[in-house]
Amino acid sequence: MKTREITVTVNGRKRTVTVEVRRTLADFLREDLGLTATHLGCEHGVCGACTVVVDGHTERSCTQLAVQADGREITTVEGLAGPDGELHPVQQALRDNHSFQCGFCTPGFVMSIYGMCEEKKAGRSVPCSRAAIREELSGNICRCTGYQSIVDGAEAALAGAGSDTGKDA
Amino acid sequence: MKPPVFDYVSPATLEEAIQALSAPDDGDVKVLAGGQSLVPLLNLRLPQPGRIGDIKGLDELTGITEEAGYLTVGALVRQREAELSDVVRTACPLLHEAIPLIGHTAIRNRGTVGGSIAHADPAAELPTVAACLDAELVARGPGGERTIPAADFFTGFFTTALAEDEILTAVRVRSVGPATGAAYEEVARRHGDFAMAGVAAQVRLDGDTVAEARIAISGVDLAPVRATKAEAALAGRTVDDSILDEAADAAVADLSPSSDLHGSAAYRKHVAGVLIRKAVAAAAARAREAR
Numbered sequence: 389m390k391t392r393e394i395t396v397t398v399n400g401r402k403r404t405v406t407v408e409v410r411r412t413l414a415d416f417l418r419e420d421l422g423l424t425a426t427h428l429g430c431e432h433g434v435c436g437a438c439t440v441v442v443d444g445h446t447e448r449s450c451t452q453l454a455v456q457a458d459g460r461e462i463t464t465v466e467g468l469a470g471p472d473g474e475l476h477p478v479q480q481a482l483r484d485n486h487s488f489q490c491g492f493c494t495p496g497f498v499m500s501i502y503g504m505c506e507e508k509k510a511g512r513s514v515p516c517s518r519a520a521i522r523e524e525l526s527g528n529i530c531r532c533t534g535y536q537s538i539v540d541g542a543e544a545a546l547a548g549a550g551s552d553t554g555k556d557a
Numbered sequence: 558m559k560p561p562v563f564d565y566v567s568p569a570t571l572e573e574a575i576q577a578l579s580a581p582d583d584g585d586v587k588v589l590a591g592g593q594s595l596v597p598l599l600n601l602r603l604p605q606p607g608r609i610g611d612i613k614g615l616d617e618l619t620g621i622t623e624e625a626g627y628l629t630v631g632a633l634v635r636q637r638e639a640e641l642s643d644v645v646r647t648a649c650p651l652l653h654e655a656i657p658l659i660g661h662t663a664i665r666n667r668g669t670v671g672g673s674i675a676h677a678d679p680a681a682e683l684p685t686v687a688a689c690l691d692a693e694l695v696a697r698g699p700g701g702e703r704t705i706p707a708a709d710f711f712t713g714f715f716t717t718a719l720a721e722d723e724i725l726t727a728v729r730v731r732s733v734g735p736a737t738g739a740a741y742e743e744v745a746r747r748h749g750d751f752a753m754a755g756v757a758a759q760v761r762l763d764g765d766t767v768a769e770a771r772i773a774i775s776g777v778d779l780a781p782v783r784a785t786k787a788e789a790a791l792a793g794r795t796v797d798d799s800i801l802d803e804a805a806d807a808a809v810a811d812l813s814p815s816s817d818l819h820g821s822a823a824y825r826k827h828v829a830g831v832l833i834r835k836a837v838a839a840a841a842a843r844a845r846e847a848r
Contacts, residue, residue, distance in 0.1 A: 389565055409565035409609075412596070431558040432597035433664060445637070445666040451596040452667060455565060456589070456613060500663065512641070526748040527661025 394458040398423065399467030407454045414438045416454035417464060425465045425495050429529070436528030437496040439503075440464050446503035465495040468502065478502045478545045487541030489532035497528050501542045505549035516546045560599035564608040571617055571697055571724065577610045579699050579722040588612055588724060590633055590672035593664050618671065618726050623648045628732050632671020632725045636683075637662065639670055648732040650843070651690060651739035651759050655682040658741060661749045674710075675725045677717045680751040680776040682741065684711055688781035689757040689773035690730045698723035711780035736768075737761040738843025742836040743775070744828050746819065752776050753820045754828040758836035760796070762844045767791045770837065772804075774829050777814035784808035787833060796841040804837060805830040 395404045398421060407416055414431075417423045417440070426449055429435035433451040440449045441463040468476035475483060478501050488494050504524060508514040515524070521542045522535070530538060568574040578586050584607025589595055598604055612618065618633040621642050628648040630639060639645050640656040659665055659673070659682050673683040674694065687694065687707040694705045699722055710718050719725060733739070743755030755775035761768045770791040772784040787808035794800045814825040 390562065392565065410560040410562055410599075412560070412600070415559070431600045433593065433660070436661070436663065439663050442667075446663040447667045448593075448663050450600070451664075452592050453560070453565075453589075453596065453611075455567070456592060456611060503662070523748060524662065527663055 392455050392458075394455055396454075396457050396459070397461040399463060409453065409455050411454045412450055413440070413452045413454050413457050413462075414449035416457075417449060417462070420454075423464050423466050427492055427495055429492070429496075434529070435493070435496070436500060437493050439496040439499040439528065441499060441503060441506075444506065446500055463499075465498050468498065476502070477548050478505055481545035481548060482538070482541035485537050485541035485544055487534070487538045489530070489534040493528060493530045493532075497525065497530070497538055497542075500525060500528050501545050504542070505545055508546060508549045514546065516543070518543060521546070558600050560596070561602050561605050563606050565611065566608065567611040567614055569614050571615055571726070574610055574612055574615060574724055575697060575699055575722060577608070578724065584608070586610060586721065588675070590675075591635065591667040591669040592672075593660065593668035594672060594676040594678070612724065621645060623732055626732050627729050629727050629729045630670050631727050632669060632675075634670045636665040636668045636670060636673070640665060649690070649730050649739075650733060650737075651686055651741065651757055652683075652730070654739055655686045655741040655757060658682050658743055658752075658755075659749075664749070670728060671725045674728060675717060675719060677711055677715050677780065678751070679711075679714060679778060679780050680753075680755070682743070682752075682755065682757075682775070685755060685757045685773045685775040685781040686741070687711075687728065687730075688783055689759060689771050691771075693729040694725060695727040695729060696723045697726050702726070704729075708783070714779040716780075733759070734761070736763070736844050736848040738840045738845070738847055740836045740839035740843065742832040742839070744832065754814075754825050754832060756829065756832040756836040758833070758840040760791075760837060760840040760844045762841065762848065765795050766793055767796060767841070770804075770840075772808065772833060772837065774808065774812070774833070777812045777825055777829055782812065784811075784833065786811060787837075791837065796838065801834040801837055805833040808833055 427437040429437040438450040587606040589611045619631045646653040692707045739759040743752035745752045759771045770788045774782045787804035790804040809830040816822045
């Protein structure tokens with residue numbers, strides 16, 4: 389079978405779509421659902437720009453097929469801000485620390501840092517030193533090399549993710 | 558950078574999956590587990606399978622259990638699940654040490670233990686762990702189940718003893734006893750990259766001397782290499798600098814890695830020697846703590 393109907397919940401909205409089975413999840417999000425904030429850099433799992441959250445865990449959307457995500461719940465960077473456009477605490481922390489240059493890698497960094505904050509809130513030990521943050525974020529590449537301010541933003545986001553509300557202090 | 562056209566099936570049971578593999582009408586059939594090796598390769602169009610069998614629905618391939626002195630990890634267990642498992646940490650510390658070196662968290666959240674072993678990348682961590690521990694690799698095919706020792710499983714470059722119509726279902730290793738320690742050391746250009754060389758080591762002590770040492774090396778041949786001469790050099794001895802040198806020299810003398818962009822053959826041999834010293838020393842220190 390070259391096409392298949394899948395049902396996924398994306399940013400809280402349930403969708404049933406017929407996709408080509410060779411469609412990657414990233415292309416499905418971008419081309420079929422019009423959610424173009426998820427970016428594609430390397431398309432083989434190295435650069436991290438396409439990172440999304442699937443069933444509560446960060447995953448690469450370029451190295452899985454849309455059909456593999458059938459029945460699962462996906463959050464993209466479009467799903468983080470509040471309904472009135474209020475930035476998610478992770479986005480706010482990155483904004484406050486100027487953690488962007490050209491912005492191409494930003495959606496992937498935001499989702500990876502969001503994933504770290506969620507793990508921390510869930511009570512998993514997430515090492516929060518700068519060295520540990522760099523290690524954890526080594527799966528996301530910024531070709532502007534703006535890592536200092538990205539690590540600053542991640543540090544601030546993680547510091548604010550101690551409580552279950554996840555609000556910045 | 559987009560996957561080629563293929564036929565896709567997602568069997569609900571292991572029987573159905575084996576049937577799907579046994580009846581290839583057009584071209585190769587590839588088993589898709591987490592997809593962290595296969596999908597990047599599909600994007601590069603290196604494999605061009607006629608059919609892909611997605612085994613995500615095979616619940617019988619999930620779960621981590623320890624029973625009668627053996628740890629069994631289902632082939633579909635996510636690497637991240639094994640990494641965070643207390644059962645794995647106590648029953649197989651080597652696996653616990655090795656998994657964090659695989660890719661990145663987002664890769665391990667999806668990548669499976671069985672998928673990495675069946676993919677058989679000679680630079681990868683899990684095949685090296687399997688080789689080091691003489692893991693039993695459980696496979697099911699049309700003829701039923703069989704258990705393949707790791708020494709027979711990795712037959713060459715990205716090549717295993719699995720038949721076309723067989724599926725790896727579980728990995729089984731002997732649980733460690735007391736006075737046993739493990740370490741995995743590797744050198745890669747960046748965290749998450751494929752290692753230029755890596756060493757898995759597990760040491761069991763009897764008093765101060767080595768009762769058993771197990772060492773396997775990644776990235777230096779077409780498949781993981783078991784360093785049997787180094788293991789023999791360590792047996793019955795107390796781990797100190799001179800015995801570490803002796804073991805490393807014995808292991809490295811037999812290696813003939815190839816040169817590539819990332820490192821020359823001579824450099825890889827040197828790195829393998831250094832990593833053997835580090836990994837065995839760390840494993841022995843942990844074994845002393847575990848007495």
